[in-house]
Amino acid sequence: MQTKTPKDIDEYIAGFPKDVQKTLSRIRSTIRRAAPKAEEAISYQIPTFRLNGNLIHFAAYKNHIGLYPAPRAVEKFKKELERYGSSKATIKFPLDEPVPYDLIKKIVEFRVKQNSEKAKNRTPAKKR
Secondary structure, eight states: OOOSOOSSHHHHHHTSOHHHHHHHHHHHHHHHHHOTTOEEEEETTEEEEESSSEEEEEEEOSSEEEEEOOHHHHHHTHHHHTTSEEOSSOEEEETTSOOOHHHHHHHHHHHHHHHHHHHHHSOOOOOO
8 A cells, every 4th residue: 555645657556466556557548548638647646637627536445446536427327336335426446346447438438528518618717
């Protein structure tokens, strides 16, 4: 488990056992394929993807992988997420069960669309 803030996602992933690293790497690549223009960062000491604002975060814990896509995404996929622990803005995928990468892809695509629409509807700041 992490004790200090990693400098990037590679360093974050490297801080876990090999089996967890494999899962984290696959989640990362799933997000990258679903949102190829998103930028990687570390925010709140965990891996973050940004595209027109925060897109999605993920993190590893002792017994699960946490995925943090924002409340509306959790609500949108509520039915598909029933078997996983989830709350308003958090999804928990148990480490001892297969991770639903296709569902993660759908959630990220939804978030890309959501953030793009939000960015289009923003009024540009007035120049002084």
